[in-house]
Amino acid sequence: MAQPILETSGLTIQFGGHVAVNGIDFSVQPQTFTSIIGPNGAGKTTFFNLLSGQLRPTAGTVKFNGRDITGLPVHERTKLGIGRSFQITNVFPNLTVLENVRMAAQAVGGGSFRLFSHYKRFKQYEVTAMKLLAKVHLDNKADQLAKNLSHGDKRKLEIAILLALEPKMLLLDEPTAGMSLEEVPSIIEVIRELKSSGEHTILLIEHKIDMVLDLSDSLAVLFNGRLLTHGTPDEIMSNELVQTAYLGGLYDDAATS
Numbered sequence: 001m002a003q004p005i006l007e008t009s010g011l012t013i014q015f016g017g018h019v020a021v022n023g024i025d026f027s028v029q030p031q032t033f034t035s036i037i038g039p040n041g042a043g044k045t046t047f048f049n050l051l052s053g054q055l056r057p058t059a060g061t062v063k064f065n066g067r068d069i070t071g072l073p074v075h076e077r078t079k080l081g082i083g084r085s086f087q088i089t090n091v092f093p094n095l096t097v098l099e100n101v102r103m104a105a106q107a108v109g110g111g112s113f114r115l116f117s118h119y120k121r122f123k124q125y126e127v128t129a130m131k132l133l134a135k136v137h138l139d140n141k142a143d144q145l146a147k148n149l150s151h152g153d154k155r156k157l158e159i160a161i162l163l164a165l166e167p168k169m170l171l172l173d174e175p176t177a178g179m180s181l182e183e184v185p186s187i188i189e190v191i192r193e194l195k196s197s198g199e200h201t202i203l204l205i206e207h208k209i210d211m212v213l214d215l216s217d218s219l220a221v222l223f224n225g226r227l228l229t230h231g232t233p234d235e236i237m238s239n240e241l242v243q244t245a246y247l248g249g250l251y252d253d254a255a256t257s
């Protein structure tokens with residue numbers, strides 16, 4: 001097997017007396033699609049925060065491409081290729097859709113934010129931004145102000161901004177959260193196409209189990225901050241402990257024994 005692109009060892013974070021992520025040993029292979037599932041409060045978002053650098057662990061390590069990145073801040077991890085989306089949308093509302101993505105591409109390309117200088121490079125960033133907008137099916141809304149997009153389209157824009165940072169690994173935190181039922185299929189399609197492109201390793205937190213089963217090569221189940229199990233969708237669906245955890249009848253001791 002290839003070297004994992006991501007590996008955590010004993011990853012733990014404690015808030016006061018509460019251990020939100022507890023001794024997680026976890027790894028993913030490059031170019032795979034892994035979903036993190038688990039009941040509310042299981043520690044999924046906190047685990048993402050530890051991977052992206054928003055939080056520092058109380059104990060344990062995070063390795064990316066074999067390198068220990070546990071002590072690195074968010075921007076250094078972004079440079080290495082870890083791109084993270086949030087449950088809340090994170091776009092500049094008064095810029096156009098295209099400008100939002102172009103600014104991100106420009107930031108990565110080291111370009112100036114002075115809009116009228118370096119006109120040629122500016123145009124190149126615009127071409128790059130349009131390609132990224134096509135990937136999220138927003139190229140036909142490039143000239144709209146971001147604030148006028150629907151919630152679902154804002155999530156797509158957020159993904160395009162993320163892609164502008166040229167991530168090797170995408171951490172997608174509930175991309176369908178807050179969406180209307182009609183909006184969900186089109187974001188699933190975008191994520192499916194990102195997977196098929198083979199350009200990224202994808203980690204997804206998602207409550208919509210049908211979506212997760214459909215897209216994922218493997219599922220990691222968190223419960224009370226611990227990694228209950230990590231396996232193929234078939235293995236997870238037939239795992240009795242997982243079923244019990246989801247039914248809510250599992251006591252802490254059973255989860256950890």
Ligand SMILES: Nc1ncnc2c1ncn2[C@@H]1O[C@H](COP(=O)(O)OP(=O)(O)OP(=O)(O)O)[C@@H](O)[C@H]1O
Nearest residue numbers: 015018019020038039040041042043044045046047
């Ligand atoms: N900064 C913090 N300070 C104190 N407790 C925290 C902090 N962040 C998270 N927690 C706690 O850690 C636990 C795990 O929270 P987390 O948001 O990671 O769960 P989750 O699995 O992502 O839940 P959901 O599916 O509802 O988003 C919760 O009990 C939460 O209250």
